[in-house]
Amino acid sequence: MCGIVGAIAGRDVVPVLIDGLKRLEYRGYDSAGVAVLDGELKRVRRTGRVAEMEAAASAEGLAAGLGIGHTRWATHGGVTEANAHPHISEGELALVHNGIIENHEEQRERLKALGYGFSSQTDTEVVAHLVCHHLRETGDLLSATQRAVRELRGAYALAIIARSDPSRLVVARMGCPLLVGLGEGEAFVASDVSAVVAQTRRVVYLEEGDVAEVRRDGLAVFDATGAAVQRAEQVSGVSLASLELGPYRHFMQKEIHEQPRAIADTLEPILETGFSPALFGPRGSELLAGLTGVQILACGTSHYAGLVARYWIEALAGVPCAVDIASEYRYRPIVANPGTLVVTISQSGETLDTFEALKYAIAEGHHRTLSICNVAESAIPRLSAMQFLTRAGAEIGVASTKAFTTQLVALFALALVIAKARGRLTAEDEALHVEALRHLPGSVQHALNLEPQIAAWAERFAPKQHALFLGRGLHFPIALEGALKLKEISYIHAEAYAAGELKHGPLALVDREMPVVVIAPNDALLEKVKSNIHEVRARGGEMFVFADADSQFGEEEGVHVIRTPRHVGLLSPVVHAVPVQMLAYHTALARGTDVDKPRNLAKSVTVE
Ligand code: F6R
Numbered sequence: 001m002c003g004i005v006g007a008i009a010g011r012d013v014v015p016v017l018i019d020g021l022k023r024l025e026y027r028g029y030d031s032a033g034v035a036v037l038d039g040e041l042k043r044v045r046r047t048g049r050v051a052e053m054e055a056a057a058s059a060e061g062l063a064a065g066l067g068i069g070h071t072r073w074a075t076h077g078g079v080t081e082a083n084a085h086p087h088i089s090e091g092e093l094a095l096v097h098n099g100i101i102e103n104h105e106e107q108r109e110r111l112k113a114l115g116y117g118f119s120s121q122t123d124t125e126v127v128a129h130l131v132c133h134h135l136r137e138t139g140d141l142l143s144a145t146q147r148a149v150r151e152l153r154g155a156y157a158l159a160i161i162a163r164s165d166p167s168r169l170v171v172a173r174m175g176c177p178l179l180v181g182l183g184e185g186e187a188f189v190a191s192d193v194s195a196v197v198a199q200t201r202r203v204v205y206l207e208e209g210d211v212a213e214v215r216r217d218g219l220a221v222f223d224a225t226g227a228a229v230q231r232a233e234q235v236s237g238v239s240l241a242s243l244e245l246g247p248y249r250h251f252m253q254k255e256i257h258e259q260p261r262a263i264a265d266t267l268e269p270i271l272e273t274g275f276s277p278a279l280f281g282p283r284g285s286e287l288l289a290g291l292t293g294v295q296i297l298a299c300g301t302s303h304y305a306g307l308v309a310r311y312w313i314e315a316l317a318g319v320p321c322a323v324d325i326a327s328e329y330r331y332r333p334i335v336a337n338p339g340t341l342v343v344t345i346s347q348s349g350e351t352l353d354t355f356e357a358l359k360y361a362i363a364e365g366h367h368r369t370l371s372i373c374n375v376a377e378s379a380i381p382r383l384s385a386m387q388f389l390t391r392a393g394a395e396i397g398v399a400s401t402k403a404f405t406t407q408l409v410a411l412f413a414l415a416l417v418i419a420k421a422r423g424r425l426t427a428e429d430e431a432l433h434v435e436a437l438r439h440l441p442g443s444v445q446h447a448l449n450l451e452p453q454i455a456a457w458a459e460r461f462a463p464k465q466h467a468l469f470l471g472r473g474l475h476f477p478i479a480l481e482g483a484l485k486l487k488e489i490s491y492i493h494a495e496a497y498a499a500g501e502l503k504h505g506p507l508a509l510v511d512r513e514m515p516v517v518v519i520a521p522n523d524a525l526l527e528k529v530k531s532n533i534h535e536v537r538a539r540g541g542e543m544f545v546f547a548d549a550d551s552q553f554g555e556e557e558g559v560h561v562i563r564t565p566r567h568v569g570l571l572s573p574v575v576h577a578v579p580v581q582m583l584a585y586h587t588a589l590a591r592g593t594d595v596d597k598p599r600n601l602a603k604s605v606t607v608e
Pocket of ligand 1: 299300301302303345346347348349350351354398399400401484485488603604605
């Protein structure tokens with residue numbers, strides 16, 4: 001979704017802005033622009049890729065020591081150059097904005113009455129004119145921004161430069177992330193740390209309601225009441241290597257292969273702390289004591305991680321667990337139970353539906369909240385009483401892969417923490433689980449070694465229009481995940497069913513043209529899955545079965561089998577996620593789609 005970058009330095013900042021925007025490209029966008037102060041405000045905007053905007057900026061010889069840039073994902077107003085950011089008001093200031101202003105209509109009318117003309121359909125231009133209006137009254141960009149934000153309702157991250165003030169950028173945050181990067185005699189702003197780590201690792205995250213001025217030699221932050229405040233400086237741990245492709249063809253491929261490492265890194269604090277509530281922060285013991293239930297909230301792939309977790313939590317910890325799609329939960333009447341732990345799962349920590357669902361749960365009386373997230377300092381963990389950060393590293397490909405498997409690891413640990421707190425984990429079982437977790441990165445590595453066989457299957461999938469995925473029990477969510485991955489990056493229509501549901505409807509779809517993928521590990525449901533397979537074979541459907549090395553599953557006419565590593569018990573969904581990711585990846589590759597940036601999708605879904 002939208003991305004912000006800004007810089008003030010004793011050197012030309014245009015290359016810094018362009019580099020930052022390129023690093024934000026993965027989030028999804030449809031137009032890009034930069035504005036700089038070079039005596040007067042100069043701006044270049046283009047629909048399409050950052051590279052096109054870069055070429056235009058270079059043709060115009062854009063260069064300056066102060067500037068802002070933006071990648072836009074259209075919400076208010078179509079994908080046009082006029083709607084792209086930065087927006088300039090009266091030649092006085094240039095502004096970029098992430099988020100949505102709810103009262104933009106009423107402010108627009110007011111500003112029109114004050115004589116301001118509008119050249120776009122965006123809510124952002126309203127903010128630019130509003131700040132300009134106050135700038136003319138106060139003569140000071142910081143006070144003007146403070147006044148303007150008091151009149152806005154909605155979510156925003158803003159970065160503003162003014163013609164009259166070459167010595168600073170002014171930024172503001174409410175509901176959308178924004179951080180400041182501190183360099184030597186230079187400073188940067190960005191909506192995502194990946195846009196600045198090539199310049200500096202020293203970062204300061206702004207808090208809700210903050211307005212700040214950013215100068216070459218420092219930063220002054222003011223909270224929502226206007227009082228000067230200090231925000232802690234941190235050293236970002238995001239590695240530049242995680243933002244670069246290296247020897248891989250796509251980020252998705254790279255991230256699939258990073259899973260053994262990502263899982264091992266995520267396991268580190270778990271194996272160090274043990275299955276103790278302290279794993280979730282200082283309030284862990286207090287907030288996990290006497291739990292009577294768990295409510296999981298998430299979207300997309302993260303929701304499927306929640307579906308696996310439900311199985312683990314009920315089986316191991318013996319507490320009821322409900323899993324809701326966040327965008328549904330936030331709009332339905334709920335019965336809050338103070339004994340329930342609300343767990344949000346989000347790779348980005350910014351997904352608006354999940355964030356709003358959490359806010360709703362809190363407003364309705366839930367105070368035991370835990371966020372499982374991959375991005376430190378993002379909105380969802382900040383709002384939660386407890387946090388667990390997965391250590392997947394930056395995930396750039398739009399399709400979530402290593403974030404998913406590391407979420408699973410965190411959720412397995414959660415189930416065991418609750419089980420132990422409830423006295424349901426014997427020392428012997430605990431030791432067995434620790435052992436299984438230690439072997440997990442190795443089992444995932446074995447699954448990765450199946451890539452050549454899966455790539456061969458993908459050739460057969462590539463010409464298809466539809467596919468079915470079947471799984472049972474713990475592996476039904478993996479079937480859902482396989483279908484989601486395939487449709488999102490290869491654009492093949494895919495649906496997943498709990499295999500027992502086949503005869504209740506979807507079997508009617510099965511014919512020679514319908515490939516059917518089956519997740520068939522060697523668990524208690526294997527015999528049931530085998531009968532479901534016969535139902536499909538009898539109708540001429542072609543089966544692609546992922547079976548464990550130790551299961552008795554023979555190839556036969558129309559039944560192809562790939563053997564994943566030895567069955568790993570309850571952790572099996574983590575291992576089985578890998579082949580379905582690779583199947584989607586190689587099918588997309590064979591179809592020539594844009595694997596890392598599939599059409600119509602964004603990495604962080606910060607709009608409803
Ligand atoms: C699919 C995918 C999405 C996300 C969903 C939630 O590959 O990545 O379905 O899982 O948009 O995103 P997060 O986890 O950032 O809240």
